[in-house]
Amino acid sequence: MEDRALLQNIRRTPKPSLPVLIISKLVAIALPVAQLVIGVLYLEACPRQPLIPIYLLVSGVFALVLVLLSCLPCTQEEENGGGAISTLCTTWNSLITLFLFCWFIAGNVWVYSIYEPNYDPHTPSHCAKTLYLFAFWTITLVYIIIGLIITAGCCVMSERFGMKRGELATLIKAWNPAGLFRVCSTEENFTMNFRIRAAREEDCRDIQRMIMELAVYEKMADQVKISHEELQRDGFGPNPFYQCLIAEVPEELKSDEGHTTVGYALYFYTYSTWKGRSIYMEDLYVMPAPDHPRAR
Structure with a gap:
C-alpha cells in the first residue's frame, strides 16, 4: 500500500478490447488479400520481371497464415508458460516471420531494380502499371511506417527525458x-x-x-x-x-x-x-x- 504511491506509474500493457482486436485483424488481413488478388490477376503481366507477381502471391499467402496463426489460442501468452503445442505454434510463427523478412528483401531487389519499367503492354519487356505500382508502394510503405515509428520513438524519448x-x-x-x-x-x-x-x-x-x-x-x-x-x-x-x-x-x-x-x-x-x-x-x-x- 505504501509503495504504491511511488510505483503507480509503472503500468502493464493493457489488453485490447474485442472490437479493437477484430478491427486490427481485419486490417492485417486486408493487405495480404490485396496482394493475392493483384498477384493472380497480373500473374503473367510483367515480362520485365516475372518474379514480381510471384512475390505478391507468396507474401499474401504467408502473411495470411501468420495472421490466422495469431488467432489460435495456442499462440496466446499463458501465465503458466504454455506447453508443447504453444511452443510449436511459437516456432512456426518465428519461422514464417523470418521467411517473410527474407522474402521482403528479395522483393526489394526485384521491384526496385527495374524502376521505372515500361508500362506499354505492346512492348516485349513491359510490366503492368497496376501490378508494379502496387508492389512498389506496398514495399515503400513499410519503410515509411518504420521511419514514422523511429521518429515517434525519438520524440517520446525526448519528451520523457527532458525539455x-x-x-x-x-x-x-x-x-x-x-x-x-x-x-x-x-x-x-x-x-x-x-x-x-x-x-x-x-x-x-x-x-x-x-x-x-x-x-x-x-x-x-x-x-x-x-x-x-x-x-x-x-x-x-x-x-x-x-x-x-x-x-x-x-x-x-x-x-x-x-x-x-x-x-x-x-x-x-x-x-x-x-x-x-x-x-x-x-x-x-x-x-x-x-x-x-x-x-x-
Whole structure:
C-alpha cells in the first residue's frame, strides 16, 4: 500500500478490447488479400520481371497464415508458460516471420531494380502499371511506417527525458569541478545556476512541495496522495524504494518563501530477468530561477 504511491506509474500493457482486436485483424488481413488478388490477376503481366507477381502471391499467402496463426489460442501468452503445442505454434510463427523478412528483401531487389519499367503492354519487356505500382508502394510503405515509428520513438524519448514543459524544460549546458550547473530555458532567454547533490531526509518536505507544484502545472493535483512522511519512510528507511537528486541555488537566489531547493530527479531501480537491473526515472523537475519574471 505504501509503495504504491511511488510505483503507480509503472503500468502493464493493457489488453485490447474485442472490437479493437477484430478491427486490427481485419486490417492485417486486408493487405495480404490485396496482394493475392493483384498477384493472380497480373500473374503473367510483367515480362520485365516475372518474379514480381510471384512475390505478391507468396507474401499474401504467408502473411495470411501468420495472421490466422495469431488467432489460435495456442499462440496466446499463458501465465503458466504454455506447453508443447504453444511452443510449436511459437516456432512456426518465428519461422514464417523470418521467411517473410527474407522474402521482403528479395522483393526489394526485384521491384526496385527495374524502376521505372515500361508500362506499354505492346512492348516485349513491359510490366503492368497496376501490378508494379502496387508492389512498389506496398514495399515503400513499410519503410515509411518504420521511419514514422523511429521518429515517434525519438520524440517520446525526448519528451520523457527532458525539455518538455516550457520553462520547466531545461538543458544542462555546462559543468565545472565545483559541481555548478548552468541551465538554459528552451523557450525564454534566461539562465540559472544551481548545484546537484544527493537528497537528504530533511529534503522530503521540499520534494513533496515540488511534486505538488508539478501536479498543479499538469492539472492533476487531486491525484497526488504522497506525503512527506511517506517520502521519508520510503526513501530513507532501512529498505529505500527510491533515490533522489536535489537541485539547489545559492542562498542569495532563494525564493520569496525562503526555498533554495528548485528541482529534483526521483528515480528507482527496476529488475528484469532478461536485462538485469536498470534505472527508471519517475520525475525530473526544475523550477524557473527566482529572479525570472515567470517565477514571480
